[in-house]
Amino acid sequence: MAAFVDNRQFGTHMNGVVRSCGQDLKPSLPLDFDLDSSSSDEDENDDASYLKELIRKANAETEASVMDPRDEGTADQWVARNSSMVRLTGKHPFNAESPLPRLMHHGFITPVPLHYVRNHGPVPKAKWEDWTVEITGLVKRPTRFTMDRLVLEFPHREFPATLVCAGNRRKEQNMVKKTIGFNWGSAGTSTSVWRGVPLRQVLRRCGILTRAKGALHVCFEGAENLPGGGGSKYGTSISREMAMDPSRDIILAYMQNGEPLAPDHGFPVRMIIPGFIGGRMVKWLKRIVVTELECDNHYHYKDNRVLPSHVSPELANEEGWWYRPEYIINELNINSVITTPCHDEILPINSWTTQRPYVVRGYAYSGGGRKVTRVEVTLDGGETWHVCTLDHPEKPNKYGKYWCWCFWSLEVEVLDLLGTKEIAVRAWDEGLNTQPENLIWNLMMMNNCWFRVKTNVCKPHKGEIGMVFEHPTQPGNQPGGWMAKEKHLETSQDPKPSLKKSVSTPFMNTNSKMFSISEVKKHSNPDSTWIIVHGHVYDCTRFLKDHPGGTDSILINAGTDCTEEFDAIHSDKAKKMLEDYRIGQLITTGNIHKIW
Numbered sequence: 001m002a003a004f005v006d007n008r009q010f011g012t013h014m015n016g017v018v019r020s021c022g023q024d025l026k027p028s029l030p031l032d033f034d035l036d037s038s039s040s041d042e043d044e045n046d047d048a049s050y051l052k053e054l055i056r057k058a059n060a061e062t063e064a065s066v067m068d069p070r071d072e073g074t075a076d077q078w079v080a081r082n083s084s085m086v087r088l089t090g091k092h093p094f095n096a097e098s099p100l101p102r103l104m105h106h107g108f109i110t111p112v113p114l115h116y117v118r119n120h121g122p123v124p125k126a127k128w129e130d131w132t133v134e135i136t137g138l139v140k141r142p143t144r145f146t147m148d149r150l151v152l153e154f155p156h157r158e159f160p161a162t163l164v165c166a167g168n169r170r171k172e173q174n175m176v177k178k179t180i181g182f183n184w185g186s187a188g189t190s191t192s193v194w195r196g197v198p199l200r201q202v203l204r205r206c207g208i209l210t211r212a213k214g215a216l217h218v219c220f221e222g223a224e225n226l227p228g229g230g231g232s233k234y235g236t237s238i239s240r241e242m243a244m245d246p247s248r249d250i251i252l253a254y255m256q257n258g259e260p261l262a263p264d265h266g267f268p269v270r271m272i273i274p275g276f277i278g279g280r281m282v283k284w285l286k287r288i289v290v291t292e293l294e295c296d297n298h299y300h301y302k303d304n305r306v307l308p309s310h311v312s313p314e315l316a317n318e319e320g321w322w323y324r325p326e327y328i329i330n331e332l333n334i335n336s337v338i339t340t341p342c343h344d345e346i347l348p349i350n351s352w353t354t355q356r357p358y359v360v361r362g363y364a365y366s367g368g369g370r371k372v373t374r375v376e377v378t379l380d381g382g383e384t385w386h387v388c389t390l391d392h393p394e395k396p397n398k399y400g401k402y403w404c405w406c407f408w409s410l411e412v413e414v415l416d417l418l419g420t421k422e423i424a425v426r427a428w429d430e431g432l433n434t435q436p437e438n439l440i441w442n443l444m445m446m447n448n449c450w451f452r453v454k455t456n457v458c459k460p461h462k463g464e465i466g467m468v469f470e471h472p473t474q475p476g477n478q479p480g481g482w483m484a485k486e487k488h489l490e491t492s493q494d495p496k497p498s499l500k501k502s503v504s505t506p507f508m509n510t511n512s513k514m515f516s517i518s519e520v521k522k523h524s525n526p527d528s529t530w531i532i533v534h535g536h537v538y539d540c541t542r543f544l545k546d547h548p549g550g551t552d553s554i555l556i557n558a559g560t561d562c563t564e565e566f567d568a569i570h571s572d573k574a575k576k577m578l579e580d581y582r583i584g585q586l587i588t589t590g591n592i593h594k595i596w
């Protein structure tokens with residue numbers, strides 16, 4: 001296998017289109033650049049035909065990206081997206097996951113338009129030829145690389161890696177008690193073939209200083225022009241040990257599934273840190289700073305942490321929980337999900353279906369390169385477990401690390417399914433980590449309890465019986481899932497006011513001025529911004545500049561009823577804050593809108 005891959009075939013990019021620039025492009029290299037040391041141990045497991053085949057398969061069944069009318073009027077109206085993606089934070093910013101069956105249909109490599117997206121703000125309008133990545137801080141040779149220099153001066157690495165948002169499966173947490181995050185279902189994960197230049201080689205080229213000289217952390221800074229949130233850019237850091245560890249395959253990626261990155265995935269360049277949570281893989285990468293201290297960006301501290309269950313946002317602020325290093329999340333935890341049966345699937349019970357086994361299927365992943373070694377399914381609440389068949393389509397790297405999800409399956413007799421109330425799955429990795437039986441609630445993320453699918457008897461047709469399967473939740477504000485039903489049962493039997501009512505009582509404010517919808521519609525600009533939530537009218541004008549979700553996300557809803565979106569996105573704290581902005585109530589054709 002070639003130790004050094006000539007990148008000149010890649011050429012120059014213009015607005016995401018590859019333009020070959022031939023052999024005459026020979027950028028000058030620094031005098032002390034050591035070609036050999038930067039390439040010899042990195043490229044051994046690049047297997048061109050294996051990667052080509054993965055990419056071919058991923059792109060064989062096209063999944064279109066189109067201009068989505070939902071983006072009209074937002075800063076992202078120029079970004080093409082797949083219309084099946086489930087939007088989790090309203091129109092803007094774009095946070096979305098694929099419907100789970102659609103994601104699974106494509107198997108190992110996810111087509112780019114179906115890859116989950118986590119954006120904190122508008123997508124930067126980047127141009128390949130203008131973009132630079134600056135390497136600075138505790139390095140001997142601070143350098144600003146153009147994209148062409150990055151591509152041409154370093155050997156590339158290319159391999160498949162699964163990305164997971166640390167919030168994957170968060171809606172289950174939110175059903176127990178609202179966290180400060182929005183409702184990810186179980187498709188907050190996807191796999192691509194990524195190509196990029198190794199971070200450690202870039203840092204070595206720039207002469208990263210020694211630990212003794214204080215070079216302990218490597219900070220990544222993106223270009224997002226972010227609203228509120230205490231900082232205008234997304235940023236985070238990892239330790240020097242991780243950044244320089246050759247076994248971790250950390251790259252500055254510029255291609256995904258054989259194409260330049262899509263705007264939503266960080267065009268022209270982003271970090272890929274295999275085995276880590278997506279939140280450390282900064283998109284639209286602008287700067288890498290080597291420092292003595294961890295990155296001081298708002299998102300580095302106030303996001304991507306698992307705090308003890310009793311810690312509320314207020315306590316986290318008062319007692320400084322955000323800043324305790326032991327609660328940071330870097331590597332993914334072990335997780336698995338049942339994908340077949342899918343939610344609402346019906347299995348008719350008849351002489352044909354009972355003659356053959358039903359195949360239960362799903363995905364599993366773990367962090368830090370740890371291989372998933374076992375997946376087990378129980379049909380009796382954990383009394384007995386069936387060991388599933390595993391399919392690991394990836395080749396581990398030369399250090400034995402696994403960066404991708406795997407798939408599992410188990411043949412089950414239909415009559416056994418008929419006798420059960422629940423199918424549950426748990427996975428194990430080579431560190432013998434496994435998933436907890438019950439959800440361990442925390443303020444933010446990393447839910448990995450057993451994934452449970454409930455079964456119920458139903459009548460698919462007259463005179464026929466069948467089984468219907470129910471997943472715990474559905475993503476975003478989509479209704480459905482057994483957790484919602486159980487919560488409803490709990491609250492309807494509870495004589496005390498429900499959580500939702502007790503914490504979301506903007507209505508203690510006795511202002512009862514009445515407004516017609518046409519009056520509200522007039523206030524849809526930055527000078528006067530009104531919204532309707534649950535039949536109440538709010539004037540958000542003075543809050544626009546402070547809104548953690550950005551000015552745009554409120555402005556595009558100004559003058560309208562955005563109850564569904566507001567509820568889907570916000571924490572109880574945010575709902576309480578709304579109280580301060582209430583100015584009255586909505587009149588609907590003579591009736592007062594029903595409250596809550």
Ligand code: HEM
Nearest residue numbers: 089090093540548549553554562565566570571574577578
């Ligand atoms: C006065 C009205 C509003 C208040 C007080 C408010 C408050 C907040 C707060 C506190 C957050 C941080 C996350 C949390 O604690 O839940 C947030 C985030 C956010 N809000 Fe609002 N919000 C308001 C209106 C809106 C509206 C009308 C929309 C659009 C429907 C919206 C969309 C968002 C989005 C997209 C985020 C970012 C979620 C993320 O990326 O994590 N907000 N808001």
